[in-house]
Amino acid sequence: MYNATAYNHAYKESGIFNIQASSDPSRIGETVRVILEQFLRLTEGAEKEELSRAKTQLKSQLMMNLEVRPVMFEDLARQILGHGYRRKPSEYIEKIDLITNEDIKRIAERMLSKRPSVVGYGDIKNIPRYEIIDKCVAKRQLGDLKSKGFFHF
Numbered sequence: 001m002y003n004a005t006a007y008n009h010a011y012k013e014s015g016i017f018n019i020q021a022s023s024d025p026s027r028i029g030e031t032v033r034v035i036l037e038q039f040l041r042l043t044e045g046a047e048k049e050e051l052s053r054a055k056t057q058l059k060s061q062l063m064m065n066l067e068v069r070p071v072m073f074e075d076l077a078r079q080i081l082g083h084g085y086r087r088k089p090s091e092y093i094e095k096i097d098l099i100t101n102e103d104i105k106r107i108a109e110r111m112l113s114k115r116p117s118v119v120g121y122g123d124i125k126n127i128p129r130y131e132i133i134d135k136c137v138a139k140r141q142l143g144d145l146k147s148k149g150f151f152h153f
Helices: 025-044 048-065 069-083 089-097 101-112 130-139
Strands: 003-010 015-022
Touching: 003 025, 015 025, 025 101, 025 130, 048 069, 048 089
Parallel strands: none
Antiparallel strands: 003 015
């Protein structure tokens, strides 16, 4: 896997969460498995140190992004459109600090309760079929991915 990045866009009544990843075409099946494995792992929560590190990283990214003027203006516009007012950075910091393992488990379960959307681009002949990915999410296990011979170690 070359990289994987998660994005979350939240609005008043809806939102979208996605994971964008890229890999060598011969390893796309492994990439899918790793992403699903990590996502399913969230239903068990995170270790205390891992959660603390993630909170620190998120707060640092928030503060650094707000130092860039175009990002600051985009954030202001998004907040006004989404919430009707602008929240101070300190409000976000407080909310991040309140996140618990139970929150992570609850949200992961809620997200996995829906059928996933999968989009592929480029040489995707080795990507697992949608039905297999959907079944893994529904069953909360990767057995169907591991047994299909997508991976060459």
